[in-house]
Amino acid sequence: MSLQRNGESEIMKILGFKQTGWKAHLKMAIIAAAFAAVSPSTGQADELQAKVQYCKTCHGLSGQGYHGYFPMPRLAGQQPQYIENQLRAFIEHRRKNLIMANVAHALSPSMLSALAHHFKGLNPPPLGGGPRGDVTTGKRIYEEGVPESNVPACSACHGTDAHGQDQIPRLAGQLPDYFYSKLVNWTSERGQNTSMPDSSAVMGPTSHNLTKSQISAVAAYVSNLR
Ligand code: HEC
Ligand code: HEC
Structure with missing residues (x-):
């Protein structure tokens, strides 16, 4: 008082x-x-800010991602519809990750969409970090796919600038080790709720048809894009 x-x-x-x-x-x-x-109204804004600060303890102060014990993905510049769909996927057990399942469960539906929009405006430089030698091969796969292995050009969906659209994620600036582990483990982490089929299905065949060295080449290429 x-x-x-x-x-x-x-x-x-x-x-x-x-x-x-x-x-x-x-x-x-x-x-x-x-x-x-x-x-x-300041109460609501305060609540959003508090949640954002919480996300940034793992995802980096500008949402740029973080190389920790395991990689924390970049959220900066990510498509809001993709973020929102992934947060719902963690809640609905469509996507498997213990940490994010716990984080997302605690969010109200309105907070979920407010958070999804927050990261779109952030534009920190990419952390990069993939092996430089792979970049040329990665660029070719990104733009042309691997026709002999039935791999489509990534740019057809993720965009020539790799910024994504709607539920198709931005890949530009993504941490290469996160990118690699997601594609290698695709079918055991995504689309896990058989009663709720989702957009993760379109990446299934591509994740299988790429070799590990092709995946790390694309990861290295997109990790340096702005
Ligand atoms: C304790 C650490 C931690 C906190 C706090 C945290 N996250 Fe995460 N988040 C992770 C990890 C680890 C992953 C990667 C999961 C995986 O590998 O599938 C992730 C993944 C995500 C993804 C998927 C990204 C993609 O490219 O598919 C989104 C979206 C996300 N987090 C949003 C948030 C939001 C919003 C908050 C704040 C409310 C938050 N996270 C708080 C650790 C955290
Ligand atoms: C037919 C459209 C399409 C094509 C072609 C495509 N993708 Fe995707 N990709 C998607 C969609 C949709 C998602 C989101 C899936 C979900 O909701 O879980 C996605 C997700 C991803 C993710 C996960 C990103 C994250 O943050 O977790 C990676 C990595 C990825 N794609 C890499 C690639 C690569 C590499 C190629 C080219 C070899 C490619 N994609 C081609 C549609 C496509």
Whole structure:
């Protein structure tokens, strides 16, 4: 209570009010009413900010991703529809990951979509980190696919700039070790709820038809893209 009073008199000083007599009390009452009126919306904004800070403890301060004990994927610049669909996939057991299942379960539906939109505006430089020698091969696979192995060009869906669209994820700037482990483990992590088939099915054949060295080549190529 005394803290709050001090806070209010600080505000009075900043606004240039002299605290004498009934006029000061009236002004104090007006300020108090104004603060009460804005509090519900700032409350929601505060909640979103608190959640965002929580996401960033793992996904990096600018959503750029993080090389930890296991790789934390980049979320910066990611398509909101993709993020939202993946958060739902963790909740609905379509996508398997213990950490994110626990994180996503605690989010309300409105918070889920607010969070999904938050990362779109972030644009930190990519962390990169893939083997440089693979980049030329990776670029060719990305743009032309591997026709003899029935692998389509990645650019056909993920875009020539690898920025994705709607439920198709951005790959530009993604951490290469995350990228690699997702494709190698695709059919044991995605599309895991047989009663809810989803968009992960389109990547199944491609993940199988690429060799491991082809996967690391594409991973190295996209990890450096902005
Ligand atoms: C304790 C660490 C941790 C926290 C906190 C965390 N995440 Fe994650 N997140 C991960 C890991 C690890 C993965 C990779 C899962 C995998 O390999 O499939 C991931 C994956 C994701 C993905 C999938 C990305 C992709 O490219 O498919 C999304 C979306 C995501 N997190 C969003 C969030 C949001 C939003 C928050 C905050 C509410 C959050 N995460 C908080 C660790 C965390
Ligand atoms: C027919 C369209 C299509 C083509 C072609 C395609 N993808 Fe995808 N890709 C998708 C969709 C849709 C998803 C999201 C799947 C989901 O919802 O789980 C995805 C997801 C991914 C992911 C997971 C990203 C993450 O953040 O977890 C990687 C990695 C990926 N694709 C790599 C590739 C590569 C490499 C190629 C080319 C060899 C390729 N894709 C070709 C549609 C496509």
